[in-house]
Amino acid sequence: MPSPSNNKIRPIKTEDRSDAILQSLTDFIVEEGLQPGDRLPTERELMNGLKVGRSSIREVIRHLQALGIVEIRRGSGTYLKRPLSEKTVYLPLSIATKRDGLLQTLEVRRALEVEASILAAQRATPDEIEEMRTKLEHMEAVHHLNGTAGPEDLEFHLSIYRAAGNPLFEQLLQQMRESFESFFEMPFDRKDFAGRSFPFHRQLFDAIASGDTEKARKHTLEILSVVEEDIVQMAQETDLV
The missing domain is CATH 1.10.10.10 (Winged helix-like DNA-binding domain superfamily/Winged helix DNA-binding domain)
Structure with missing residues (x-):
């Protein structure tokens, strides 16, 4: 064309x-x-x-x-690659460039992801829970095979954001996550970024599926704690400021 x-x-x-x-x-x-x-x-x-x-x-x-x-x-x-409209929300160009920007964005992610997980635990329909289960099992299979599962991990979390019942969660958090993952994969070849959070994903799914909002909150924070630790570690290894 x-x-x-x-x-x-x-x-x-x-x-x-x-x-x-x-x-x-x-x-x-x-x-x-x-x-x-x-x-x-x-x-x-x-x-x-x-x-x-x-x-x-x-x-x-x-x-x-x-x-x-x-x-x-x-x-x-x-x-x-993705449709745009006048209502599209996109993030500032500075968020994926420096350690402080990443950590500041993570603070926003933490608030949004915890709320999305809680709402998903409250609102998820049986079909949405089944979609989460399918995405999780695919992520687990790829992770066990390759030792990493970045795109599959994103798909699992997107299913949670959709189940929250507010389309802004999916749009904002997808952009934030893709910025983080692109930043650590391309400049620093860190395809294992936040890989240590893998075990918490099954626990997060179980909490949402059972409607346990407090456990959903707890396991979301555990996943994001690993993300923060990897940011700090990479900043130290690369003199990123």
Whole structure:
């Protein structure tokens, strides 16, 4: 499919450059009606339309890639992976760059994930519990086979967020988790990031399935405690500040 015209890409102001590029590109995608699988304008077209340099464009594209919104196909271009709308919530570009940003984001994740787990324990339907069970068993099988199960772990948690009954949990937490996992997998080759939290996932499922909100809260916090420990450890090993 040919690239859409770029005559609607609006130049940005110089302040808050990265966020402004992100907003302008999002507006363009919505106005053009781009759907998953459609190709975005080329890097040069974006540079010309937005009146910014290549490094600024690449920073924003990398961020959208980390959030799972676009995918980069080598030699082909950048393609939309997830639908966007005016109501789409996306995270600041700074969250996945430094230790303090990761830890600050983790504080928000902790509050949201605990609440999502509690609500899932209260609201999950039999079908939603069965979906969680299926996702968990798949995650466990992959983990036992490969020693890691990042994408499968995400799918399990997404089933919990959906069962909470509020679509904002799924959207916000998916973006946060993908940013974390992309940050530790790509720059530092840490595909085992938070792997020590694996045993707590079965306990979390059992708590939600039985409607035990206090145990759901407890096991969610145990999982996120491992995430925090890995952030601190990686920061020490890499001088990340």
